[in-house]
Amino acid sequence: MLLDLVPLWAAIMALAVFMYVLLDGFDLGVGMLFALRHDEHERDLMVASVAPIWDFNETWLILGVGGLLAVFPLAFAIVMPALYFPILLMLLGLLFRGVAFEFREVAGPRRALWDRGFFCGSLVATYAQGVVLGNFIQGFPVSGRQFAGSSWDWISPFALLTGLGLVAGYALQGATWLVMKTEGELQQWAKQMARRCLWGVLAFIAMISVWTPLAEPRIAARWFSLPNVFYFAPVPLLTVVLAWQLERGLRRGWDVVPFLCSMGLFFLAFTGLVISLWPYVAPPSITLWDAAAAPKSQAFMLIGTMFLLPVILLYVFWSYWVFRGKVKGHHGHHGV
């Protein structure tokens, strides 16, 4: 093999994970905020705003996992047993969240039950994903080709904190999404929630940014050595600018800007994460190259991915376009 496909695959995987966080992030956020509104009609609007798209938002998670198992099978084999219980919680959360979309259609007393399933599922799945994130930053003990810790190593103060951080982050995504998709009283409330979530997110970003380099010397070295410090300085600076824009957008009654800013914040946080972890896929010992699949399988997948990924992105954009505009009570979705 002449060409090293690993960086390309790392980029594709990063795209899949980032798309997942961005997209399922807002519908999980809507699911969590859902618990705070009790008016039936408003709840239906909140569900209707994500009902047509949640399914392929979640598909990005499958692509992330499918990519990991296909392109970096060793990382998959090490990380999954290490995160046995957070993954279990996430899956059970996603199960309840996913079926609740359909099941809450049943009239009667069971509806309240599935409404709760929708909220709890979203919250549990989000928190579990945050814990997974924290564990990636902390790293996994490895011996040979296997995970060498126990199934309970995932519980650490830091991972529990990143769990909360992601709850705040997805809630911000969900709130700004609702600002964009709704009107009137519900929108006003969503703005208020977005503001609160924004402060929460900034607080967690600050805490995690201080804690990480203190606890992990390799990450401190990455960020604070010269000349890296200058290359990476835009990440925190842009974060401040975007947060300020988001707040300004909410105050001035712009519908779309807060959601875009929130996505921007996620992009920066994700960039920060990539800077901290590169080139490890299961830190601190397994690099992307250690974990990579045979060049033949990488090449085989790349041929298809090069054609399919643009096509997928096209029809995903088309779907979002079909369901654009404010979600209304009357007639479900308004496309015109």
Added chain:
Amino acid sequence: MDLDALLLSRLQFAWVIAWHILLPAFTVGLACYIATLETLWWITKREIFLRLSAFWIKIFAVSFGMGVVSGIVMPFQFGTNWSRFSDAAFNVVGALMAYEVLTAFFLEAAFLGILLFGRKLVPQWAHVVSALMVALGTLMSSFWILAVNSWMQTPRGHEVVDGRFVPLDMWAVIFTPSFPYRLTHTVVAFLVTTGFVILAVGAGYLRHGRHVDESRVMVKMSLAFLSVMVPLQVVVGDLHGLNTLEHQPAKVAAMEGLWETQRRVPASLFAIPDAEAETNHFEIAIPALGSLYLTHEWDGEVKGLKHWRKQDRPPVAIVYFAFRIMVGIGLLMLALVAYGWLQRWRGRLYTSPTFLRLAHRAMPLGFIAVLAGWTVTEVGRQPWVVYGLMRTRDAVSPTLTTGDVGLSLAGYILSYLVIFGGGFLLLRHLVRQGPRAAEAQERPDRDARPKRPLSALTDTPTAPGARKVGDAA
């Protein structure tokens, strides 16, 4: 057997996949049926096809939602519980699973949104295309997953380096010897399962004199479809059996409960296989018939289980009984289709109480047959996870303890009971409502706000002119 992490992981995998497979068994066929109905409505403009499609789309939405979320669990299982299998084999089959996501999952998921909620937002042709894309997605999903499974059954196209599988030829990996037979047999089984559900729902309404027009269409369409598919399945199943005898003879020996290698093998109708004593109790068998259907020759030789060492044999009793359940249901289905034709010939297809009752009761047959067939092929593969090359016990994650897996298994059991119980109640509710009821519910107050997102799709336009709004979008 000890209650260890290996056994519990196997139970967990079996539990999760057994529930999951019920949904593709239903949604693959249903997606094809909905695509047919949408196309017919587009071409003929007969409103009955639209009413039927709207009705089945609701049922599809619920089933598909359950299928997606229970399916998401599956790839994670490989990592969490079978990490040594993942490390060893995903160089080879990981790519196939990634292709499933790229070609099938995204296709289904994106166009499902349009199919469910977009009827008024896109032109009719785009809605028909969405229905076709969803159907295509479910079929492609079956293609890739069965390619993975077939490689695990009859591995080809790889070499073994340091105990791990490395691909040599990806086409050989995909098109292993058992793949064409397995794919056809499974997809036809899925289609037949859906066919019997549609037949049963129509027959159920006719018994009570409800939704008569729609039910006649359902019964007529499904009977015609099953008249082709059920006999076809018998032929495909026979060919799949020949292929299995060639590549996995130990599985066939277990299916037949055959201990001694012999010619003129009897066809075992009933027996209680005893793996310890290496014999069958209470056997009822027809002499020599077994060789005929297994090898297509009266005196064809079939290897018995004693040909393999004890540790290389699959659990006989499970495979033996599951195979008999599958074949028995196949014969029942054949009889029911023939009986339907008899009633049709007499002009009593829509009125015969006996036929309608039998057809109504036949609803779960396909599901049971699919579960039994899956059991035959998967348990019959044991003790190997990759046939002949990697044992199941060498595939499990090393760090898991009995307690860990016990806890997660309890979580899956509870959650699946709640979710599949709730789903069953909801589907029953939707079927009881029926096609007309759903429509009548929405018609009178078309302009009132719908109480729920799904009602958007039952709020159906009555004339082609109503499409104008959509065309402008």
